[in-house]
Amino acid sequence: MHAPLGATAVPDNRPQTQTGPLAIEARGLVKRFDGTIAVDGVDLMVPQGAIYGVLGPNGAGKTTTLRMLLGIIDPDAGVRRVFGHERPHDIARLIGYLPEERGLYPSMKAYEAIGFLGALRGMTLADAKARGRRLLEEHGLGHAAERTxxxxxxxxxxxxxxxxxxxxxxxxxxxxxxxxxLDALNQGKLEKMIRALAANGTTVIFSTHVIAHAERLCEGVAIIAGGRVPYAGSVDAARDRIPAQVRLETEARDGPWRAALPADARAEGKYWMFSLPESGIEPLLRALIEGDAGILSLSIERAGLHDAFVHIAGEAAARALEEASPAEQAR
Structure with a gap:
């Protein structure tokens, strides 16, 4: 059995012990190019069976981090382990990698291209081609198997x-x-494939500069900005760094019940807006009812991952993230 999805939160950027079996463990990864630090002390722990996102703007160090994890390039400092192995090349058969730079031989037929990639990972070419045909059929592309x-x-x-x-x-x-x-339709298909992989026990880690994908798919994320990881942990814990907001509408506009509102309560039109008290909503509800406030509506809204990203990584990183691809951010 695999560990539950998501990684343990890392408060104040201090690594926390992960109790379940890990697919990836990295501590203190550093990489320099021509004297410039591209990745500076990255710590990651990805449980087996997780869907885990590496989230940050272009140029933040996402690709360099992934390549170090896979052994494509070696870190200048730090330790990385994949399924407990410090040399990922020794278990390359267990790993599938889709680089950002796409590239297939244009004259190969679709099933042949899949077979070729399978053969590079230790399959016989005949078996890989046969499985390539099956995969194309399963994903609605059987008609394209013979196309180049x-x-x-x-x-x-x-x-x-x-x-x-x-x-x-x-x-x-x-x-x-x-x-x-990818267009919206193919993005949806890819999300479905990622969920199916995780449901079968495969660990999936992907980089993205689009927060919506990470929020929909991941329970664990690493936020990268400027080559550093200011946060690595569960999406829920990241969102919980910002107090949930309460929107309250009352029939009465004044009365003794107003003394029960938190200190940060502010009037916005017909609503009162304030942070959810640490004591929860029940004591406030009691005071509102006993004070005849006349509750017309009350909602509690948790912060989204975008708000958490801004809070954790800062406004500059958030702007860089949004400027990378406004159309994709909107999907």
């Missing part, structure tokens, strides 16, 4: 490369900006 890559639409070609990443049935799938360039 150059004859496919961009979305179809990206799906073929993704299936080539999965053909050898890896235990860990790493996707670098997998949603980039």
């Amino acid at each position: 890559i150059r004859q496919l639409s961009k979305g179809m070609a990206q799906t073929v490369q993704l299936l080539g990443t999965l053909v050898h049935e890896p235990r860990l799938v790493v996707l670098d900006e997998p949603f980039s360039g």
Whole structure:
């Protein structure tokens, strides 16, 4: 059995012990290019069976971090382990990797391209091609199996490369900006595939600059900004760093009940807005009822992951995230 989805929260940027089996563990990863620090002391713990997002603007260090985790490049400092192995190349058969730079041989047929990628991961070419045909059928692309890559639409070609990443049935799938360039329909299909992988016990880690994808899919995220990770943990814990907001509408506009409102309560039109008290909503409800406030409506709204990102990474990182792809952010 695999550990539950999501990573344990890391308060104040101090690593916390993860009790379940880990797919990925990284501590203190540092990488320099020509004397410039691209990644500066990254700590990550990704449980087996998790869908885990690496969230940050372009240039934040996401790709460099993923490549260090996979052993494509070595860190200048720090330790990384994949399923307990410090040399990821030793267990390459267990890993599927979709790089941000897509690339397939344009003259290959779709099923051949998938078979070729499977053979690179230790499958026999015949088995990989046969499984490639099955995967294309399962994902509604059976009609395209004999088409060459150059004859496919961009979305179809990206799906073929993704299936080539999965053909050898890896235990860990790493996707670098997998949603980039996909239309809304294909983004939805990819989200469905990611959920299906996790349901079957596969660990999925993906990088993205689109908060909506991370919020919909992940229980665990690492926020990267400027090569550092100011937060790594559960999405819920990140959102809980900002108090939930209460929206209250009352029939009466004044009365002794107003003394029960929190100190930060402010009037916005016909509503009172304030942070959810630490004691919860029940004592306030009691005071409102006993004071004849006449409750017309009351709602409690938790902060979204976008608000948490701004709170944790800062306004500048949030602006860079939004400027990366406004159209994708809106999806």
